[in-house]
Amino acid sequence: MNLFSWRKKPQPPNTKTESPKDALFEQVTENVKWSKKLQESPKIVEHQFGESLGLRTRVLRTLVDADQLGIGPPDMIHATQFDKFHQEEVGEYHYMTGLDVSSEITPIAYLNALRFISNSSKTEGRVSTYCTTNIFSKVDIRIRYESEKHYQVNAIECHSGTTNVQLSQTIWEETFISGFIRSIIISKDKERKLPGLVEIPFGLDNGLTYCEKFVPVICKFLPRGIESGCDLTKHSQPSLKNNYLLHSLQEFLMISPNLYDVTIDSLEDLIKNDGENELCYRIAMIAIMVQSGTNDMVAIKTINNTIKKFYPLNFLHLRQHDLTNIVDLLCLQIEFLLSKNDYELALPIAKKITELSSDNFDAWYKLSECYLQMGEYELGLLSINSMPQMPMVDSCKEAMTEQKLEGFYYQNPSGIGPHSELQSNEFNHVCSSMKEYKEKDLESLIFGRIVMPNGNKRGYIENIWNGSCLQLGPIYGPQSKNLINFVSPQEVNSIGNPLLLRRNSMAKQLSWSLSQVYGLVMFIVSSIGWNSFLELRSKTFVMEREYLGTRRTLTQEIKSKRLCERWLDDLFLDIYDDLKIAMQSQEHREQKYSGLEWELLGLTLLRTRNWSEAVACLRTSIMARFDLVSAEKLLKLYLSDDFTEKGALDPDAVLALLVDKVSYESRFYDTFQLPNLLILRKLCAFEGVESIRNHVYALPSAQKGFVSLMDRFLDYIKEMCE
Structure with a gap:
């Protein structure tokens, strides 16, 4: 069944129409195209064969029972390998978003391509499984594939684990919409990303x-x-x-x-x-x-x-x-x-x-x-x-994070480099299944138990892939607001200002609603000055500690004021600390910092609306080592309506930042990059698509893999935005 009937080719009169599934496996060229993409897919090596499928089943049941399924987990692809030397099955899997799941056809093509890239002697008895969650009917569609003639498609109820659900057109429509939502939401939110996630551009290639x-x-x-x-x-x-x-x-x-x-x-x-x-x-x-x-x-x-x-x-x-x-x-x-x-x-x-x-x-x-x-x-x-206080985190998103879908598979390089946690027999099996890589080169691709090859070098820039990508790995999860948890402990401990470190720690991260309020308060401070703001606060509010200390003898002056909510009082204290850091930075302009310290200082200055100083700090952080967080903040400034008032970057500087960011994210299998497309669209609106294309071609780092990726982005913008 295929939700999108327009994708079926019209048949000549008086010809026998073969089923879409039969026609699928005769399109060898399509399998070749898929196989080239699969060379870029990560391989998460299971501790025990099949454990990822069991974990997914348990996680979905837990989330549904707690009414916290949300947008659901990314699609998952599990493949069976066979270790001939030890005569045992080995399980590998990875995550995915963006694949068309309006029917079983495209997932089966993907699974068939997994089989196609290996020779037939190695694929006998090999089973692959594609899993995608329907958040509306709360079922997990699982396509178990052995060969062109042997595969099963089931809808597993997340709550009960049974397969009583009939695969109707409505179920497939819901599944497609679920996949669309996940593709967009995850692309925009680093906190939802996982190591081993492949993000295919939804609709961009079609x-x-x-x-x-x-x-x-x-x-x-x-x-x-x-x-x-x-x-x-x-x-x-x-x-x-x-x-x-x-x-x-x-x-x-x-x-x-x-x-x-x-x-x-x-x-x-x-x-x-x-x-x-x-x-x-x-x-x-x-x-x-x-x-x-x-x-x-x-x-x-x-x-x-x-x-x-x-x-x-x-x-x-x-x-x-x-x-x-x-x-x-x-x-x-x-x-x-x-x-x-x-x-x-x-x-x-x-x-x-x-x-x-x-x-x-x-x-x-x-x-x-x-x-x-x-x-x-x-x-x-x-x-x-008077504002209502919203939750610190979304309960569904938090529940998904707490399930730790990455398990104990990923090892953060922590500023040092990739480190393999595979057993010797597992490493030998990986070497035998990836003969195109030398053993020494393969070691630099293994992050814990996740093998991250990128054979086509799509988006490749040498100093990015062999620099920050190896040192930091994918930047993901709730800790991705800065690099404190991604660099080495030594670099964190070298920060001389404990207040700077504390104000940017996970414990001090603001919720979305508090960050919005912070921006409003800083608008007042930047408009009238800190001292005038303190006078205004004193005129408007009575603080809780002041109220509790004098409530037996309340004066008329105190009665005329509004009691300041505790959360707002705490926010005032945080703002004071940030302004203190900003002032200290002015007094130590000539001091040398590490890349992380420049980043944290830049983030603090951004919060306090010291735009030009913040831009300078973030750019210095990137000069020390390409910093994905700093680049993201700078590009976000460029997207703002009043970016010219915020220490604006010129178009060449924006493009240089964007190029490095595109390369970094493509190294870890993100070829959708919706936020980067927004930046590129704005650049093209001012400079023109072909002008930007020529700038990309002229870059010293513009190698074939990177140029092809940028060409695809620019072609899309030319078709969809002009």
Whole structure:
């Protein structure tokens, strides 16, 4: 079964139509193409044969039972190898996102290619398994493949482990949508990545026509978006506006602006033909119009008409479901006004939303932003103090992390280099199965029990791959906000400022909501100065410790003030520490630091809005050793609307950073790189695609593997963005 019928080639009249599966295995050239890609796949060597499949089953059951499945784990591919010398089976596996799982056809092609790269004598009895999770029906699709004529496709219930689920078209549609969501969300979030993960570019290699076909499928599925969940650190609950499915579609459209019209047309058709879900499609269409910034008048009319049609009277006595929807609509209205810097018109709407939904962080944030942009700092502080506190981490994401899918397989190089934890017999087996590598070269590819070859050298830049990539390995997981946990302990211990180290430790990392509040407070500080801010704080708030010490004899002055929430008081102290670090850095400008120390100082200066100094520190960190975190922060500055005011980098410097970042991430099997595509799209908008291409060709480090990857990115941008 294939969700996307357009991929089937038309058959001439009076010819026998073979099944898609039979035709699949006659396309040897396709297998050759896949096999070339597979040379780049990592190999995680199991301790015990089959343990990864058992772990996946247990993890899925645990997550579903706790209602914490979220977007689900990445797809997993398990392959059976046979150690002829020891006469035993050896299990290898890796993770994947981005593969088309709208039917079994593409996964089977992938598994067949695994078999194709080995000669027939070695593949007798070899079994490969492709696993992909359907987050809607909560089943794990498992394709067990032995040969062209022997394979099984089952849907395993995550809770019970049974295979009673029938593989219907609906199941395959849900599975495809699940895969799409994971591909987008994981590409944007390093904390969700794993060593041994292969990220295939979703839709990028298939062109505009393919994308124009699957976008309507996603649009049709939007009424079930709430089932996909949302980031609970940002929203208290999923809604028609705040869910992973719509968010993923919006993220995809940001790198594919030529699809905006197709998407809006699809939603308009659905509004006409599916009246039951009209409000859902309208909210999605408004969100996409506001994001695109090219349909202002239509967006305004759609917002007003939608509110009048569905909520013609007033917003009182609404059911919770209706209340959530009207809040979503009003939030979109504010987003539109803020994008036009119309804070005065946005202010009363923000006030209204906080009345309707007092636990809506987004509404309180926008209300505070309006006050601050209008110079009403005291009212802004009071609004900040009223903000609901969101969870430090998303419970579903945290549960997935705690399951440690990487197990005890990965060994962090810790600034020293790869270190193998394979037994001698396991290492010998790896050597025999990878004869194209010399034993000495192979040792530099093994991180614990994960073999990370990259035969095609796609994205290869010598000093990146043989430098930081070997020293640091993949940067992933909750600790990826800086490099403290990726460099050597000696480098960490060499940091002379304990306050700098403490302020950037894992224990002091801010949640998403606190980081947003931090930015608002620093806006006030940078506008009026620290001393004036302290006076404003003293005028506005009474601190908890002051209140508790005088509550028996409260003065009129104290009674007139608002009690400062403890979390906000703690944040003030953190800001003071960061400003102290920033001031000390000004006094020791000539001092020499390690690469890590420059990075941590740069991150601290970013938080305190010392833009030019932060840029200088982060660039110095990269000069000491390519630093993925520093590069990411600098490129994020370039994406901001006011980047010219933030110690902006010139286009050549941005491209140089981007080139190194693309190379680093491609070394560890990420050829999607959605954040990098956003940067490249902005560069091309200013400089032109062909101009950027010529710059890439002229780079001294531009070797064949890297140029081919950048060509593919630039070709995509030319087709989807111009």
